[in-house]
Amino acid sequence: MSGSNHISRRDFMKLTTGAIGGFIAAVIGIPSIAYLISPALREDKAGKPVSVANLENVPVGKPYPFSFTVTRVNGWERTSTAYGGFILRRSADPADVLVLSSRCTHLSCRVNWNDEAAGFVCPCHDAMFDIEGKVLYGPPPEPLGHFEHEIDGEGNVIITPVEIKEG
Amino acid sequence: MRALWQKLYGWLDERIGFDDFYKNLLDRPEPRGNWWNTLGSASLFLFIMQVLTGIFLTVYYNPSPDHAYESILYIMNDVQFGWLVRGIHHWGASLMVLVVFIHMLRTFVTASYKYPRELTWLVGIGLLLITIGMGFTGYLLPWHQMAYWATTVGTAIAGSVPFLGDFILQALRGGPDLSALTLQRFYAAHIWILPLLLGGLIGFHLFLIIKHGESHWPDKED
Numbered sequence: 174m175s176g177s178n179h180i181s182r183r184d185f186m187k188l189t190t191g192a193i194g195g196f197i198a199a200v201i202g203i204p205s206i207a208y209l210i211s212p213a214l215r216e217d218k219a220g221k222p223v224s225v226a227n228l229e230n231v232p233v234g235k236p237y238p239f240s241f242t243v244t245r246v247n248g249w250e251r252t253s254t255a256y257g258g259f260i261l262r263r264s265a266d267p268a269d270v271l272v273l274s275s276r277c278t279h280l281s282c283r284v285n286w287n288d289e290a291a292g293f294v295c296p297c298h299d300a301m302f303d304i305e306g307k308v309l310y311g312p313p314p315e316p317l318g319h320f321e322h323e324i325d326g327e328g329n330v331i332i333t334p335v336e337i338k339e340g
Numbered sequence: 341m342r343a344l345w346q347k348l349y350g351w352l353d354e355r356i357g358f359d360d361f362y363k364n365l366l367d368r369p370e371p372r373g374n375w376w377n378t379l380g381s382a383s384l385f386l387f388i389m390q391v392l393t394g395i396f397l398t399v400y401y402n403p404s405p406d407h408a409y410e411s412i413l414y415i416m417n418d419v420q421f422g423w424l425v426r427g428i429h430h431w432g433a434s435l436m437v438l439v440v441f442i443h444m445l446r447t448f449v450t451a452s453y454k455y456p457r458e459l460t461w462l463v464g465i466g467l468l469l470i471t472i473g474m475g476f477t478g479y480l481l482p483w484h485q486m487a488y489w490a491t492t493v494g495t496a497i498a499g500s501v502p503f504l505g506d507f508i509l510q511a512l513r514g515g516p517d518l519s520a521l522t523l524q525r526f527y528a529a530h531i532w533i534l535p536l537l538l539g540g541l542i543g544f545h546l547f548l549i550i551k552h553g554e555s556h557w558p559d560k561e562d
C-alpha cells in the first residue's frame with residue numbers, strides 16, 4: 174500500500190461524521206415529509222360503476238334526467254356528493270346512447286332540460302347548450318361533459334362515475 | 341468560499357457571541373460523574389422528541405368525541421409513517437415519566453438537592469408533576485373505552501379531595517360528567533398549557549444547573 178490512496182485520520186473522521194449525519198437526517202427527514210404530505214399522495218380512484226336507469230324508461234329523442242351520489246372518504250370523514258346527468262337516446266337503436274353530465278362547464282351549476290327551448294338551460298348565468306351538449310350561447314367555455322357507459326343484458330345503463338370533458 | 345464563510349461566522353459571532361455560548365453551555369467544568377448524571381439530559385431529549393412527534397400528531401388528530409378515535413385510526417392505518425410517529429409519542433410518554441422519576445431518585449440519592457440547589461429540586465418537583473399531567477391529559481385523547489374510563493376514574497380520585505373535591509372534579513371535567521368539553525380542555529392542556537409550562541420550567545432548571553455547576557458524586561468523606 175503506497176500513499177496514493179491514504180486517507181488522513183482527520184479526513185476519515187469528517188467523512189464518517191458526514192455519512193452518519195446524512196444517514197440520520199434521511200432516517201428522520203424522509204418519514205417526516207412522507208407523514209406530512211401523505212394525503213396528497215393518495216390517488217383519486219374512480220368510483221364503482223353505477224346503474225342509473227333502464228333503457229325501457231328512456232324515451233327516444235328526449236333527455237332523461239338521472240342522479241347518483243359518490244361517497245368519498247377523506248381521513249375520518251365521509252362526504253357524499255350528488256352528481257347528475259341526462260341519458261339521450263338519439264335513435265331507437267339501443268347502442269345509440271349519449272350520457273351527458275348536468276354540470277355546467279362555466280362554474281358548475283346544474284343545467285336543466287327545457288322542452289320549449291329544446292336545450293339545456295343553466296340557471297346561473299343565462300347559458301344554453303343544445304341537446305348534445307354543445308354551447309349555444311352564454312359564458313360556458315366548452316360543451317357539457319359526458320360519462321362512459323355500458324348497457325347490460327337487461328337494458329340497465331351503467332356508467333363510470335368520472336366526468337369526461339369534451340375536447 | 342471558506343474565507344466567505346469565516347467572514348460570515350465572524351460577523352455573526354461578534355454580535356451574537358456563539359463562542360461565549362459554547363464556553364458557558366458546553367465547555368463548563370463537570371465533576372467526575374457516571375451514567376446516572378445523563379438522565380436529566382435524557383429527560384430533555386425525550387421532552388423534545390415528545391414535542392416534535394406531538395406537533396406532527398396534531399396535523400391529523402381531531403379532538404371531538406365524534407372523530408377523535410377515527411382520526412387516531414386514520415393516523416395508524418392510512419397516514420404514511422403514522423404508526424411510527426404515534427408509536428414514538430405513545431411509548432415516549434411512558435418512558436419520559438420513568439426517566440424523569442429515576443433522574444429525581446438519583447439527585448435524591450446523591451443528595452444533590454442540598455444548598456445551593458434547593459430551588460433546582462423544587463423546580464424539579466414541578467417538572468415531575470407536569471410530566472405526569474402530560475401523561476394524564478394525553479391518555480384521554482384517543483377517546484376509546486380505556487381512555488374514557490381511566491379519565492372517569494382519575495378525575496373521580498381528584499374529586500375525593502376533602503371540601504374542594506367537587507369543584508376540582510367539575511373544573512377538570514368541564515362539568516359534572518365527561519363530555520366533549522372534557523376532551524377539548526384536556527387537549528388544550530396537553531398541547532398548549534402544560535408543554536409551555538414544562539418548557540419554561542425546564543429552561544429555569546437548566547439555568548440553575550449551569551449557574552451552580554453539577555454537584556460532585558458523594559464519596560467517603562461526605
Ligand code: HEM
Nearest residue numbers: 377379380381383384444447452461464465467468554555
Ligand atoms: C422534565 C423533566 C426534567 C428535565 C428535562 C431535567 C433536566 C435536568 C438536566 C439536563 C440536569 C443536569 C444533568 C443531570 O444531572 O442529569 C438536571 C439536574 C438536576 N435535576 Fe432535573 N430534570 C427534570 C426533572 C427533575 C425532577 C423531577 C427533579 C427532582 C424533583 C430534578 C432535580 C434535579 C436536580 C436537583 C439536579 C441537579 C443535579 C446536580 O447538580 O448534580 N429534575 N435536570
Ligand code: FES
Nearest residue numbers: 277279280295298
Ligand atoms: S355556471 Fe352555468 S352559466 Fe355560469
